[in-house]
Amino acid sequence: MKFAIIGNGVAGINAARTLARSKPKATIDIYAEEPYPYYPRPRLLHLLAGEIQQEELYLYPKEWYEKRGIAVHLASKVMRIDPQRQQLALADGRQATYERLLLAMGSSPIRPPIKGLDRAEAFTLRSLDDALALSERARETQRAAVIGGGLLGLEAARALRELGLQVTVVELLPRLLPKQLDEEGSPILEKWIGALGIEVLLGSAVQEISRKGSAHHLTLKDGGSLEADLLLICAGATPNVQVAEEAGIEVQRGIVVDEYMRTSLPNIYAAGDVAQFEGRVYGIIPVALEQSRVASLNMSGQESVRYQGTLPATTLKVTRVDLTSIGVIEPRGEGYQELRKADEKKGVYKKLVLKEGRVVGAILLGDKKSAAPVSRLIMSEIEVSAYLDRLLDEDFDLKTLL
């Protein structure tokens, strides 16, 4: 069997290793757009902060691939898929064939439609090249503006702060981490972020970006303004669907897959940030891992495995700030119950979302020790109705329920 994987990120690498294990004699080719071997994207933030060197990013030595019979083609962007002939056209003119194909080309940073942004020298942070360019510039400047107060925006702000820059985060919505935190929790996180010396402007839309000498001048919609030497855009990502779309594969926001991770065309599968399952593009690592595992087992033809969805869980990786969000954090619809506990002084905010006596989601800020038991509580779907008044007590040991 001849397998091809487009994309060398978490989904691609995990699929390759799963395929190599279930079909040791198969040919496995990975086509990577970037010139670098696999590296974990979360580590780019440590590179940016100067905590690790570029060489430390690479986790798989050459022998790792050789041992498993995986061929990695670096700097080999796939320009076209020919689904009839089962062929790929690469940027340098080469052709390649496949019997089963996995689309795992990930996503790209979104550049919001802000006036003047196209002319401004603005950085994004997705690839190693992005991180290298950003880090070089960061070392020459004093003031940074980060547009976007999501996970990446805050983690990047922390890294820039670590380098000694003055950092301002500008978020369109009136709160931080709109996907991981709710209205009540945001002010508590703001205090944590403020304590790191990072300034946060919430509910601030950037109207226009212009030049002022060597600096960027940001005009805000509320009339305020801001100057920065370095501008970083962390406004989300969009799936890299173009090549799939041109091949006639069904695409909505992402590449549409069924529960077997099959796309609309035969022998072509998709997984990770590029895939859309039941209307949803997740864009997080645990999902990429699970989807690529399911896809590769089905591709190998030895098993028929269904993707059951992944409990979305994220952890903010900012030094000294512990925040984990799992599952449903802002329920919409009937039948939900919410338990909350806030201690502004200690910087603690905890929230559990319950349905039919079971925990289905949680926000845990400033409480590291509950993250693991709560996530097990959610996954095991244990009935907790009898403990509602005690669940969030500090001295209540959640592990006794498991």
Next chain:
Amino acid sequence: MEKWECLVCGYIYDPAEGDSEGGIPPGTPFEELPDDWVCPECGAAKEMFEKLEE
């Protein structure tokens, strides 16, 4: 005791430290972590870890 590295995100499991988040006390060797233990950084399973060569 040997350290193990998550091949997905680069997190290093250090037995001397354990994993307080996952309820793993200091001094627990990697081999003795429960099967359902996952990487505290990215959620990858135990099989995604490889031994660090010192």
